Amino acid sequence: MSTEKIKAELRTEFGKGAARRIRREHKVPAVVYGHGNDPIHLSLPGHDTMMALKHGGANALLEIDIDGEIQLALAKQIQTDPVRRVLEHVDFVAVKRGEKVTVDVPVHVVGDAAAETLVVTENATVQVEAEATHIPEQFEVDVTGAEAGTQFLASQLTLPSGTTLLTDADTLVVNVTAAPTAEAVEAELEEAEAEAGIERDEPEADAEAGDTE
Structure with a gap:
């Protein structure tokens, strides 16, 4: 740094x-x-x-x-x-100089996961101890080609020499899940609206057949 x-x-x-x-x-x-x-x-x-x-x-x-x-x-x-x-x-x-400090370092996701997946950053930062003049600017997590179900833990991050991980090693940092279907998104939206007491407007019925001017 x-x-x-x-x-x-x-x-x-x-x-x-x-x-x-x-x-x-x-x-x-x-x-x-x-x-x-x-x-x-x-x-x-x-x-x-x-x-x-x-x-x-x-x-x-x-x-x-x-x-x-x-x-x-x-x-x-x-x-x-x-x-x-x-x-x-x-x-x-x-x-x-030479002093160790405790800092939160940002997590940066790179690459594209497999098709029909959703990449979720579960923890945007990871806490480490590092020398004051050698603090990592960020930790990269490469999700290139990752399939649904792939998880990246704090213990899998590459730490520079002299840097110690303070966040629990089993902490989930990035999670690759299956992308939700349109039906699932619609159902979740309807459920949220129902919990909030929001009623959707029903489509207006078609004009009755046989109406004349």
């Missing part, structure tokens, strides 16, 4: 008003926790931080330059404006 470098400014003002002022300057309020130290309150460049987090994936690791000192920090909580899609706040955990 590569690290992204970001230059930070120490924050001396706090509260919602201060946070709004920081965002108006196209910056992002952030806090670094960990290692028994007091939280470090920072202001980060908005665009650069967003790109670094996007490039780093689910477990982005940043080298934050704080007054000339580099602090390795792992992104743990990212708040984004749901409408404008801009960063509002980021919480980091301070880490050191």
Whole structure:
């Protein structure tokens, strides 16, 4: 895993008003926790931080330059404006090179299973312990040609050297099942509607034969 470098400014003002002022300057309020130290309150460049987090994936690791000192920090909580899609706040955990950390790594399905099957991701992430600077970006599950009934467990994932699986080895990660028929989908829909108290409109009866103008 590569690290992204970001230059930070120490924050001396706090509260919602201060946070709004920081965002108006196209910056992002952030806090670094960990290692028994007091939280470090920072202001980060908005665009650069967003790109670094996007490039780093689910477990982005940043080298934050704080007054000339580099602090390795792992992104743990990212708040984004749901409408404008801009960063509002980021919480980091301070880490050191060689230190082991516990993270949830995304599962990514590749390939096409056999015809008339349905591929279901039962667990979108798997928890592992890894060195802070060598966190896997994702685990790939190749379902190419997999028949209905094929199951992929956490124990079958390929882990890089130095990475330890923490999720139970028998946890079902990806399940390949038979694709439901149109009749089964219709029956399930009718059952759901009945449970919700929804009545379907019956087709209008054809005009009686013999009607005249």
